[in-house]
Amino acid sequence: MEGTIWAFAPALVAIILALLTKQVYVSLFVGILTGALMYTGGNPLQALGTLYTVMSEKVGGNAPILVFLVVLGIFVVLMQKSGGSKAYGDWAGKKIKSKSGALAATSALGCLIFVDDYFNCLTVGSVMRPITDKFKVSHSKLAWIIDSTAAPVCIIAPISSWAAAVSGQLEGNGLTVFIKTIPFNVYAILTIIMVFLFCYIKADFGKMKKNEYIAETEGDLNAGETDLPTDEDASIVANPNGKVRHLIIPVIILIACCVGGMIYSGFFYDWDNGVYGTKLQSANVIEAFANCDAGTSLAIGSTIALILVSIYYMITKVVSFKEITGSFTQGFKTMVPAILILTFAWSIAGIMGAKGGYLDAQAFVQMNMEKIPATIQAFFPAIFFVLACVIAFSTGTSWGTFGVLVPIAVTVLGGSGTLVLITVSATLGGAVYGDHVSPISDTTILASTGGNCNHVDHVKTQLPYATLIAVISVVAYIVAGLLASFGSVISAVAMWAVALVVFAVITLIVVAKNKKQVA
Secondary structure (H helix, E strand, O other), rough: OOHHHHHHHHHHHHHHHHHHHHOOHHHHHHHHHHHHHOOOOOOOHHHHHHHHHHHHHHHHHHHHHHHHHHHHHHHHHHHOOOOHHHHHHHHHHOHHHHHHHHHHHHHHHHHHHOOOOHHHHHHHHHHHHHHHHHHHOOOOHHHHHHHHHHHHHHHHOOOOHHHHHHHOOOOOOOOHHHHHHHHHHHHHHHHHHHHHHHHHHOOOOOOHHHHHHHHHHHOOOOOOOOOOOOOOOHHOOOOOOOOHHHHHHHHHHHHHHHHHHHHHHHHHEEOOOOOEOOOOOOOOOOHHHHOOOHHHHHHHHHHHHHHHHHHHHHOOOOOOOOHHHHHHOOOHHHHHHHHHHHHHHHHHHHHHHHOOOOHHHHHHHHHHEEEEHHHHEEEEEEEHHHHHHHHHHHHHOHHHHHHHHHHHHHHHHOOOOOHHHHHHHHHHHHHHHHHHHOOHHHHHHHHHHHHOOOHHHHHHHHHHHHHHHHHHHHHHHHHHHHHHHHHHHHHOOOOOHHHHHHHHHHHHHHHHHHHHHOO
């Protein structure tokens, strides 16, 4: 079954079970086991052996990301103990006077943390949740804001782990080509616009609207949902002498150290030999970002930041050494659900062969992409967008998706030109959409964790919003592809004119429907 459409069966099983049972852990495990049984020809003992082999490979390969998550969990606990989170919440409560203000502040913070989506999800959630809770914002809406200002911001930020990953897939000066794709990334940019606009005009619909109503009228921010991420906040005693600076300074230190870690990794990581050395591997800072190992960079940066912040807290006497060491286990406990789901999500992508191997879904995609006739090249942006949506949704990995499709798009279309830029950008946007709505996506999992939201509920409430923008993007990419021969400026202007008009019409319909229901 290797290299066939059956390679996607494990993800299909996991997704259907997760949506039907709401038991994410069991569903993912069954999906992995299904793939292992397919790979071993139905032998149960060999399947279990294969399952744990894949899991160990994925956990080992992603160990720096797991370290980063644990360190962030410790950070959150320390900021709680220092009293900084409470002080910031009290300060923000005085400055932010309305629910709209709380939503806008959350969205703005999500856009400001553009270095990495993992860092974004957990930092925005831990900092803003006390404030949005005060104004009765449902946790599903908070998770949507977090998710919609994480990957979409990172995929259009020239200095981010995502920019580095994409640049590595492009020929020549990858970062320069990546920057040229930014204006054509309809899904990412329009998603960010939607977040700010819909929060301002309160244009909720679908299950999100129901959850917001329950939060507003009953005070149940989880709308009756259970199976939530671990919340250690209730057991933490905050220092009454904590100040806002005890939150702000650690966050600044964390950001600075993580950025520094990425620069260090880009300068000194030798990709050919897979080791760190003393020889410079990059000519400048921009190139260093393109060459960095994002996972290791974040692990290094966050560890250094944790040491510095611990010293800062002890010097200012807001957290004792004993409380700091006690935060290690508490911080780890907060991340256990995310780590468990991520382990399963990585494993299911591994058994499917999203990047080759085992059931080899990558080979199936590559083989069938070559069969697309060149006569329909004008529709390639829309086609690649849809393909990226489907593959990212099925595999739970946007990086793996554009890792497969971007080289194919560049090769099939000749390597350069406006149509190539539009198609690559469409692929990146489609990968983000698939990542957004997939229950087995790591960023979706982390957004649920950051918002303290039931994971399946987050998927269900976000799906209509993300799909709306995806449909608009398909229409826009059809227009852009047809006009690509007239140059990048004309195709971009026409593409955005169509996208914004359609978006405006749909927004007016949603607002009118909401007003009618209120009346």
